[in-house]
């Protein structure tokens with residue numbers, strides 16, 4: 580898994596903040612249970628996201644997106660992952676062209692839709708590659 584700060588307008592609207600602090604991993608690794616019902620909505624982007632909002636508190640819970648054929652990712656607010664003790668360091672600011680304020684840190688900042696998608700795909704592929712080289716059974720025969 581990895582972590583990004585997303586400045587897109589959807590994230591700004593759903594979090595009420597300048598950007599969303601998210602953990603991203605493979606959808607198949609995530610098991611959502613426990614809490615209440617989640618409502619999913621789909622936006623009309625090139626790589627549409629199914630955005631899951633908690634029906635009780637209206638906060639983002641989990642979103643899914645198919646970034647490559649057969650490769651679905653899950654995006655979760657880091658805040659929800661803190662109790663699980665899974666908070667990697669952030670690797671990038673994405674959709675930074677939508678920023679509402681400058682962020683003074685040393686993370687790379689991606690200033691277009693395409694570069695933001697591309698860096699996300701890059702980190703997902705790195706994740707897969709890491710698994711491929713440490714657990715040989717990831718590829719289905």
Ligand SMILES: [Zn+2]
Pocket residue numbers: 585586587588589590591599674
């Ligand atoms: Zn976003």
